[in-house]
Amino acid sequence: MTGVETLIAERSASATAVIPDIAHYLLNAGGKRIRPLITVAAARLCGYEGQGHLALAAAVEFIHTATLLHDDVVDDSALRRGKAPANQVWGNAQSVLVGDFLFARAFMLMVDAGSMRALHVLSRAAAVIAEGEVRQLAAARQIATTRDQYMDIIAAKTxxxxxxxxxxSPILAGASPRVEAGLEIYGRELGLAFQLVDDALDYGGVAEALGKNTGDDFREGKITLPVALAMEAGGEAERSFWARTMGEGVQGPEDFDEAVARLKRHGALDATLEQARAHAARAVEALDAAPDNVWSQSLAALAEFVVERAY
Structure with missing residues (x-):
C-alpha cells in the first residue's frame, strides 16, 4: 500500500495547481482505501511478484475518487468524510473537471499495468458505475422504488x-479461471455488504447516538434498503410520511428523528445489516476457490470488518 500511495501522489500531480489541490483534498480525507487494498491483497494471494498490481490498485482508487467528486455535484451533499465536499470549496465546474482528470489518470495507470484483460475489466466497471449512478438519480424521490430495484442500483454503482x-489481480497473476471467478464474486458480495452497511449508518446504524454525518440519504430523497423495508412493513398507513418527506422533499426539523424511529420500529436497520452480513458471508465463501494463505485470511477478515463497523 505504500507503493500505491506513492503512485497516487505522483499521478495526481499537475502543473495546474487546482488539480492536485482538489484531488488531494479528497484523496487525503481519511478514506479507508478498501478497494485498492483488495487489489493488492488479491495479487499477493495469487503469488504475483511483479509491480503491475500497484498501478491497478491506484487506478481503482482514482476511479472511486472521481465518482465521489461527480457524486457530490449531483447530490449537493453537505459533508464528505466529515468536511465540506470539494464542490462547495472550489465549485461544481472545477470538481467535475478534476474528476475527469482522475478518470484519465486511471486509464493511463491501467495501460501501465500491461494487461488488456485487466484494462477491459476496469473500464467496463467504470461504465457500469456511471449507469448505476444515473439509475440512482432517476430513482431519487421515487417512493415506489422496490428493494430489488435498489439492489440492482447498488450492484452497479458500488x-x-x-x-x-x-x-x-488474478488476471495479472495468470491465476486459474476458478480463482479469478472466486475473487470476482468475493469483491461483488463485499461491495454489496459495504453499501448496505453505509445505508444503515446513514440512519445511525444500530447505535443509540447518531453520528455527525447521518441523514444525507434522507435529505436527498434516496430510497435505500432501510426505507424500502420500512415502507413495506408500514403499508399505506405510513406511506404519507415517506411520500411527504422523501417523495416531495418537504421536511421539518423533527422528521429525520421520526424517520429513524420508524426504521427501528419496523426492524429495517437490523434487517439491512443482516442482509449485509449475509453478503459478507458469501464473500468469504467465495474465497474457498483461492489458495488458503495469510492473504485469503486477510480478505476474509476484511469482510468481517466491513460489517462490524456498523456497531
Whole structure:
C-alpha cells in the first residue's frame, strides 16, 4: 500500500495547481482505501511478484475518487468524510473537471499495468458505475422504488468496482479461471455488504447516538434498503410520511428523528445489516476457490470488518 500511495501522489500531480489541490483534498480525507487494498491483497494471494498490481490498485482508487467528486455535484451533499465536499470549496465546474482528470489518470495507470484483460475489466466497471449512478438519480424521490430495484442500483454503482478490484489481480497473476471467478464474486458480495452497511449508518446504524454525518440519504430523497423495508412493513398507513418527506422533499426539523424511529420500529436497520452480513458471508465463501494463505485470511477478515463497523 505504500507503493500505491506513492503512485497516487505522483499521478495526481499537475502543473495546474487546482488539480492536485482538489484531488488531494479528497484523496487525503481519511478514506479507508478498501478497494485498492483488495487489489493488492488479491495479487499477493495469487503469488504475483511483479509491480503491475500497484498501478491497478491506484487506478481503482482514482476511479472511486472521481465518482465521489461527480457524486457530490449531483447530490449537493453537505459533508464528505466529515468536511465540506470539494464542490462547495472550489465549485461544481472545477470538481467535475478534476474528476475527469482522475478518470484519465486511471486509464493511463491501467495501460501501465500491461494487461488488456485487466484494462477491459476496469473500464467496463467504470461504465457500469456511471449507469448505476444515473439509475440512482432517476430513482431519487421515487417512493415506489422496490428493494430489488435498489439492489440492482447498488450492484452497479458500488459492487461493480469492488468486483473489478478483486478480479484484476488474478488476471495479472495468470491465476486459474476458478480463482479469478472466486475473487470476482468475493469483491461483488463485499461491495454489496459495504453499501448496505453505509445505508444503515446513514440512519445511525444500530447505535443509540447518531453520528455527525447521518441523514444525507434522507435529505436527498434516496430510497435505500432501510426505507424500502420500512415502507413495506408500514403499508399505506405510513406511506404519507415517506411520500411527504422523501417523495416531495418537504421536511421539518423533527422528521429525520421520526424517520429513524420508524426504521427501528419496523426492524429495517437490523434487517439491512443482516442482509449485509449475509453478503459478507458469501464473500468469504467465495474465497474457498483461492489458495488458503495469510492473504485469503486477510480478505476474509476484511469482510468481517466491513460489517462490524456498523456497531
Amino acid at each position: 459492487a461493480a468496482l469492488f468486483a473489478a478490484a478483486a478480479q484484476v
